[in-house]
Amino acid sequence: MEAELFPRARARIAPGAVHVPDWLEPARQRELLADCRAWARPPAGLRTVRTPGGGTMTARQVCLGWHWYPYAYARTVVDGDGAPVKPFPDRLGELARRAVADALGADAVADTPYDVALINFYDADARMGMHRDADERSEAPVVSLSLGDTCVFRFGNPETRTRPWTDVDLRSGDLFVFGGPSRHAYHGVPRVHAGTAPPELGLTGRLNITLRVSGL
Numbered sequence: 001m002e003a004e005l006f007p008r009a010r011a012r013i014a015p016g017a018v019h020v021p022d023w024l025e026p027a028r029q030r031e032l033l034a035d036c037r038a039w040a041r042p043p044a045g046l047r048t049v050r051t052p053g054g055g056t057m058t059a060r061q062v063c064l065g066w067h068w069y070p071y072a073y074a075r076t077v078v079d080g081d082g083a084p085v086k087p088f089p090d091r092l093g094e095l096a097r098r099a100v101a102d103a104l105g106a107d108a109v110a111d112t113p114y115d116v117a118l119i120n121f122y123d124a125d126a127r128m129g130m131h132r133d134a135d136e137r138s139e140a141p142v143v144s145l146s147l148g149d150t151c152v153f154r155f156g157n158p159e160t161r162t163r164p165w166t167d168v169d170l171r172s173g174d175l176f177v178f179g180g181p182s183r184h185a186y187h188g189v190p191r192v193h194a195g196t197a198p199p200e201l202g203l204t205g206r207l208n209i210t211l212r213v214s215g216l
């Protein structure tokens with residue numbers, strides 16, 4: 001990787017929302033990518049998500065633990081092949097707790113275990129509109145890990161889909177955690193920078209792994 005003139009510093013983007021650059025070392029990124037590739041295989045594999053209005057999401061998705069579809073959770077892929085959702089691995093729960101402790105402090109770690117992973121795959125043209133993660137019944141912080149191409153992550157406010165917001169570049173290995181007063185903030189991905197993934201990772205496109213506590 002190119003040496004940075006100025007190393008990127010961790011930043012508090014909003015109250016309870018923290019960006020930690022380079023949180024996953026390259027070897028961990030490669031392991032997680034290999035895991036994502038296995039999880040993406042059918043049954044209950046990578047799918048195109050249809051929205052109630054008749055549209056489709058451009059980021060393709062696979063879920064672990066609970067299957068998310070617009071706008072609820074189920075134990076089977078009710079809007080796809082109908083298969084049971086793959087289990088949520090303990091190691092992802094451990095990773096989520098470590099991420100929250102690092103980003104927000106040990107006190108912010110939820111008592112209830114993390115039990116949902118949504119893995120989003122973005123090609124160069126994929127985007128995600130401004131939305132809130134609102135289908136969980138837990139206030140536990142959301143943990144987001146990025147692999148591959150850099151994206152622009154737009155982090156807004158809990159009240160409106162519009163400004164004020166902050167645009168943050170999320171690169172391969174970056175961690176973003178949002179909890180507390182930012183747990184219900186609007187956020188989205190307006191842009192992916194194609195061809196910016198670290199070459200040694202071997203990924204064309206971007207993967208985002210979001211870890212949540214369902215409270216279900």
Ligand SMILES: O=C(O)CCC(=O)C(=O)O
Binds near residue numbers: 188
């Ligand atoms: O891809 C990202 O960084 C955000 C994903 C997201 O907001 C979601 O899955 O709810």
Ligand SMILES: [Fe+2]
Binds near residue numbers: 132
């Ligand atoms: Fe989200």
